[in-house]
Amino acid sequence: MKRKIPYFIEIFKSLIKIPTISSKKKAIDQSNKVFIDLLSNYFEELNFEIKIQNIPHTNKFNMLSSCGVGKGGILFSGHTDTVDFDDNSWTKDPFKLTEKNSKLYGLGVVDMKGFFAFLLNVISSINIKKIKKPIYVLATANEETDMSGARYFVESTKFTNIKPDCIIIGEPTSLKLIHAHKGHISYKIDIIGDTGHSSNPHCGVNSIEIAYEIIKNLIDFKKYLQQKYFHKDFSIAYPTMNFGSIKGGNTINRICSFCRITFEIRPIPQLKLEILELLLKEKLKKIKKKWPNRIFLKNLFFSVPAYEISKKHHITKKIEDLCEIKSNTVNYCTEAPFLKKIAPTLILGPGSVEQAHYPDEYLHCSFIEPTQNILKKLIIKFCY
Ligand SMILES: [Zn+2]
Structure with missing residues (x-):
């Protein structure tokens, strides 16, 4: 042939x-x-x-x-x-x-x-x-x-x-x-504060202070995932979470009116993306209630299970x-x-x-x- x-x-x-x-x-x-x-x-x-x-x-x-x-x-x-x-x-x-x-x-x-x-x-x-x-x-x-x-x-x-x-x-x-x-999912959280002069910080909500509370919650969440899920076949045997960036404010003498945090999570196979998302939203529920219309969680890019x-x-x-x-x-x-x-x-x-x-x-x-x-x-x- x-x-x-x-x-x-x-x-x-x-x-x-x-x-x-x-x-x-x-x-x-x-x-x-x-x-x-x-x-x-x-x-x-x-x-x-x-x-x-x-x-x-x-x-x-x-x-x-x-x-x-x-x-x-x-x-x-x-x-x-x-x-x-x-x-x-x-x-x-x-x-x-x-x-x-x-x-x-x-x-x-x-x-x-x-x-x-x-x-x-x-x-x-x-x-x-x-x-x-x-x-x-x-x-x-x-x-x-x-x-x-x-x-x-x-x-x-x-x-x-x-x-x-x-x-x-x-x-x-x-x-x-x-x-x-592992899978991959990434998020951004936009935090909306108020603008105002730094000489009276009480006249507005500072988005960096809300970011601080959110970060505390997310670190708790990271520990929870680490303790709850385990897969011995992976070199890093649990779901990982990493903060990628934090950006906010523009000058020293203003109340910070906007702050953005980005982070990713890499789930192991037994943690489905839908469950992960539910758990994450549940974790942020309380703080969102405390600061209504100021915290916005969004997916970044596309996610892969x-x-x-x-x-x-x-x-x-x-x-x-x-x-x-x-x-x-x-x-x-x-x-x-x-x-x-x-x-x-x-x-x-x-x-x-x-x-x-x-x-x-x-x-x-x-x-x-x-x-x-x-x-x-x-x-x-x-x-x-
Ligand atoms: Zn390839």
């Missing part, structure tokens, strides 16, 4: 070459259309069926490619977007795959366009005519901003009328198997045995809490997370062969 698809490095180069930056700043945010089209062409060459999905009200797209029909099989998932890059800190061209000292440099090599290059390479090397259960490859949009690609994919059940036995997200885990991660598939789950065990690795946990977020609604989801991919989102992002070449072997094993196990 004549191989139409280019070799690994050529594919890899072509994927890195297309900028797909996701950003909350509109001027920087880019469509991933060209990337999705290229990826679709590659999978079509391998006789995969392609479905493309537009995320409503955006210029962003998801792609689901599949080979084979019926129940079961495996779904490999990756996000097509990258973070923005700092031109002054990169010593190489972020959009040119560059090999040096056994490292492949480029924006998205580990996080995570490289994963698609690996999939194309491995799938083109096996005889897919022999597969008995489907192989799916999902490419999502906007993972780096609000995860709207994965969220929308899971919501649109007609589109996702599939039931694989397992989902593998190829985020850079250094080829370690990940079965759980914690995720876990049991270590004892048969799919976890199966992949642990197959790849001869023990599953672990991480402290960063992925699309797993959404995708796991479709099938048991694990995270396993080439390259280290330490290089993700950093200048001169690279994939160490020592990952190439083991990644190819693992992907091949997974396909044979779940689809043959």
Whole structure:
């Protein structure tokens, strides 16, 4: 059979070459259309069926490619977007795959366009005519901003009328198997005081003094979470809370009329976001009553739930045995809490997370062969 698809490095180069930056700043945010089209062409060459999905009200797209029909099989998932890059800190061209000292440099090599290059390479090397259960490859949009690609994919059940036995997200885990991660939720609290001259502080409510009371309450809440929730698989075994910033006032001789506190919480899997939010609101109820219309709690950014598939789950065990690795946990977020609604989801991919989102992002070449072997094993196990 004549191989139409280019070799690994050529594919890899072509994927890195297309900028797909996701950003909350509109001027920087880019469509991933060209990337999705290229990826679709590659999978079509391998006789995969392609479905493309537009995320409503955006210029962003998801792609689901599949080979084979019926129940079961495996779904490999990756996000097509990258973070923005700092031109002054990169010593190489972020959009040119560059090999040096056994490292492949480029924006998205580990996080995570490289994963698609690996999939194309491995799938083109096996005889897919022999597969008995489907192989799916999902490419999502906007993972780096609000995860709207994965969220929308899971919501649109007609589109996702599939039931694989397992989902593998190829985020850079250094080829370690990940079965759980913490969630992330962040807030701001705006505190409205009164303005007035400092010579008579009693003529107005000072927002910094209210902030002091709020902070005391939040520190209590932090301790409560720490004592109440525990998960032994995490290196930091409880939900964490961190104050990120506090800003207020503008001059020494005025009563401070406005103060803002920001903070984040990283829940462990048994603490659902809805429960966390209820507990937090309950904690602030008394002080809000004491200072009506002066305290405003709001979500900052988007939130991601914690995720876990049991270590004892048969799919976890199966992949642990197959790849001869023990599953672990991480402290960063992925699309797993959404995708796991479709099938048991694990995270396993080439390259280290330490290089993700950093200048001169690279994939160490020592990952190439083991990644190819693992992907091949997974396909044979779940689809043959
Ligand atoms: Zn990523």
